[in-house]
Amino acid sequence: MTVKEYNNAVREFGDHVYRFVYRSIKDRHRAADIIQDTYEKLWLCVTEIEYEAAKAWLFTSAYNRMIDVIRKDSRLISIESYDDTSIFAAENDSDLNEVLHHALERLPGVQRSVILLRDYEGYQYREIASITGLTEHQVKTYIFRGRVALRNFLVKTSVWHE
Amino acid sequence: MNDDIIYPHLTPLNDRYLSHGELYRSAGDLTAEQFDLLAAAWAENALSDEGLAEIEALFAIDKLKEIYAGSFRQLRLIPCNDRWEGLNGLLQTTPAARTIRRVFFIALASAAIFFTLFTLKPLAKKQVTLTAPVSLPEVAVISDAREPAAPDISNKMEETISSSTSPGVKKKSQELYPPDRESTARISPVTMIASAETPVLISGPTSRELRPVSYNVITATPDIPNDENWIIRGISRLSRAPAKEKKPIDAFVVASAFIKGINSVLGSEMALDKTLNKKGDLVAVSFSSSLLSIKAPVKKNSPRL
Structure with missing residues (x-):
């Protein structure tokens, strides 16, 4: 990858990787740090990576870095221990997308990441498996379970009715 | 088996x-x-x-x-408008662009230094002298009121006026403009007639045709002493300003300051050095940077740098 291609990778994928990381960990500063580290890593091995593979490489690297950060800081909220007050705030918001993002925060980290990669970036299961280091079957399972959890969450908070 | x-x-x-x-x-x-x-x-x-x-x-x-x-x-998430603000900070410049930029700046700086040196060399011969103080002529403010009135014609005019006007008007005129007041000479149009340049005016209408004019009271402007008049004071000060001493321009100092300025702005490491012989005379001037190094010998008869 040339310097020009690297700059293209910054301009083209920077926001994508950022929003994936930010929506996964919900911390702007940490997300920015992770992206910074990821691009520094990319710059160090810029000659070894092809531009076509840069996006997947960035997502993989950012995901791994994010997992490290999450492991260090075990402040993840499980879906069972959500705070009702924030949900009721979201309930007033008629935008389903907004509510879904609130619900997403309550999903386990892996489910959240695979759903984000699937919905935000439109990756195939195989590509998601490659980024996250899971098998394709695991990715499918996480996505389906995540969808069911999101739906149950919306029903539980009366945003959706069965 | x-x-x-x-x-x-x-x-x-x-x-x-x-x-x-x-x-x-x-x-x-x-x-x-x-x-x-x-x-x-x-x-x-x-x-x-x-x-x-x-x-x-x-x-x-x-x-x-x-x-x-x-x-x-x-249940599909739509990407929110999350933007990464530090995106531009990670953009890199190509090595070629970096080299071009560096060479360009150094070449520009070198050109500027040599231009400065060559421009200021001839000037170093000449001694810069400020212009000599200009002695402005002393401004004298002389009031018209102090000029002596022309006695003959004014008397004649007064007689004419007194003969053609009523006694009331005459009395009023005398009250307003007593004969011993200095300012009367200024306001009287007859004063002009007394001057040598205006004989034609006198020869125009005869004294009989003259009509009395209405006078406006004009108070004489008080004399301002020269020390209190700021215009005169300013001009006088300028005229008395002391001339500065003759001061040669040191081209080397100017060029060094210029390089120092460029170094501080661009962060480059350019330097301009003098080479002196044992006697302490200037032998050569050298310019050095990360990419370019020039040494220019100085002729003995060249002006002092």
Whole structure:
């Protein structure tokens, strides 16, 4: 990858990787740090990576870095221990997308990441498996379970009715 | 010896499970959780042929389940407008662009230095001298009122006026302009007649044709002493300003300051050095940077740098 291609990778994928990381960990500063580290890593091995593979490489690297950060800081909220007050705030918001993002925060980290990669970036299961280091079957399972959890969450908070 | 004797192994007997049908799972046997997962997979178009057949069988039995499964299709996240602000900070410049930029700046700086040196060299010969103080002529403010009135004509005019005007007017005129007041000479138009340049005016209308004019009271401007008049004071000060001493321009100092300025702005490491001989005379001037190094000898008869 040339310097020009690297700059293209910054301009083209920077926001994508950022929003994936930010929506996964919900911390702007940490997300920015992770992206910074990821691009520094990319710059160090810029000659070894092809531009076509840069996006997947960035997502993989950012995901791994994010997992490290999450492991260090075990402040993840499980879906069972959500705070009702924030949900009721979201309930007033008629935008389903907004509510879904609130619900997403309550999903386990892996489910959240695979759903984000699937919905935000439109990756195939195989590509998601490659980024996250899971098998394709695991990715499918996480996505389906995540969808069911999101739906149950919306029903539980009366945003959706069965 | 054959292999059967050396490696004995078991051969399966003809045992069979008679009720195969009990192992099959019908669509109706699915739990709610299993159906949810199946519906989520169906909404993702990720079901295999077998799974698809199973869920379609369920939909055929219960249409509500199809609607329920269809609701999973609405559970799609749309990317929010999350923008990374530090994006531009990670952009890199190409090595070629960096080199071009560096060479350009150094070449520009070198050109500027040499231009400065060559421009200021001839000036170094000449001694800069400020212009000599200009002595402005002393400004004298002389009031018209102090000029002596022309006695003959004014007297004549007064006689004419007194003969042609009523006694009331005359009295008023005398009250306003007493003969001993200095300012009367200024306001009297007859004063002009007294000057040598205006004989033509006098020869125009005869004194009989003259009519009395109405006078406006004009108070004489008080004399301002020269020390209190700021204009005169300013001019006087300027005229008395002391001339500065003759001061030669040191081109080397100017060029060094210029380089120092460029170094501080661009962060480069350019330097301009003097080379002196044992006597302390200037022999050469050298310019050095990370990319360029020039040494220019100085002629003995050249002006001092």
